[in-house]
Amino acid sequence: MRQTRSVEIGTGLFVLLGMSSLFFLTTQTTGGDDFKAESVYTVEARFENIGSLRTRAPVTMSGVTIGRVTKVAFDAMTLEAVVHFVIDAQYDQIPDDTDASILTSGILGSQYIGLQAGGSDMYLEDGSEILFTQSAIVLENLIGKFLLNAGSSDEDSD
Amino acid sequence: MKQTFLDLRNNLIEFLRTFGAFQLFFLRLLRYSPEILTTRLGLVVKQVHNAGAQSLVIIMVCGLFVGAVLALQAYSNMSKFNAEDWTGVAAAFALVKELGPVMTALLFAGRAGTALTSEIGLMKATDQLSAMEMMAVNPVRRVLVPRFLGGVIAMPFLAAIFSAVGLYGAHLIGVEVFQVDVGSFWQQIQLTVEISDVNEGIIKSIVFGVAASLIAVWEGYNTVPTAEGVGHATTRTVVITAITVLVFDFMITAAMI
Known part of the structure; x- marks a missing residue:
């Protein structure tokens, strides 16, 4: 009887720990939604x-x-x-x-x-x-423009 | 030449037979599962304790160090791009989607799977299973199903604990050691990790739990009833579980991308 009791306590602890880990993973690592509106x-x-x-x-x-x-x-x-x-x-x-x-x-x-x-x-x-x-x-367009400008300014200085 | 061909054919047939028997065995376990869950819950609780609660120490210690080493690797590479804030994201993704379920399944095979196989194998070798049959007790119902269910229930919880403790390990290295800002560490994780990523990890851990428990119970039940046979069966449990888990991991990931 004592042994059953400790087994049950251990299992309860384990499942509780598992559930709180799941809760932690689903709520604390996801979302991060700082936008909550009623309407x-x-x-x-x-x-x-x-x-x-x-x-x-x-x-x-x-x-x-x-x-x-x-x-x-x-x-x-x-x-x-x-x-x-x-x-x-x-x-x-x-x-x-x-x-x-x-x-x-x-x-x-x-x-x-x-x-x-x-x-x-x-x-x-x-x-x-x-x-x-x-x-x-x-970014690519920006770099493209930059290269174009750099190229033309080189020609100007020549 | 003809002999080799015949051997090959026999091997193929033998493989198919084992594979088919394995599927039927799975169905048999599933058929008894609801009944055992409702009427003999105590047996299942004991097995959840054996497979789950007693694996806690190894899972938590391994999780802590895996999380810590992920953060260490991520930090040293991310810092080349001045993106230290992403240390946590790298560790979180790796843990939640991959390493949590996979590492837990491998550890589970080593810690709980081997215990199941050798326990059932020894029961068979010492004729305990036959004795049960003589007393009109179905050993599949009484011995195998609770052990299978215990593993299936324990595995998702173990994987979740592994990931959560791993994140704490990553936090220790990233925030406490390398002084990544604690706010941006967790905010980046929250902004990047989606609920679907967590779900993927949970689905994986359920599948792995079924696979690992099923293989362990099957190997134990089909042990050659000698000392050597039990040893072989235990080894096979670890090898087959490892292969199955990694192949399934690839397939699930490919299906969910």
């Missing part, structure tokens, strides 16, 4: 090039995450990328001439949308579209 509204923006922007990428304003990208699509008519994102409904006073640009966090970091407030009296609402957008900076 949201959807806004749309069109970009020439979105780089490597993915769904679930953060949408920030002044560095604070206020929304999240929900859908990335390609418009075959205008040949542009269409990005849908949601914004926390408590921020309902964002001017409708706000501009959206795709930025990169850190040198190798992931891409996100940064909003820069405009000055309009009208506010963004569900279904509105951001008209002023700035595409992602693609």
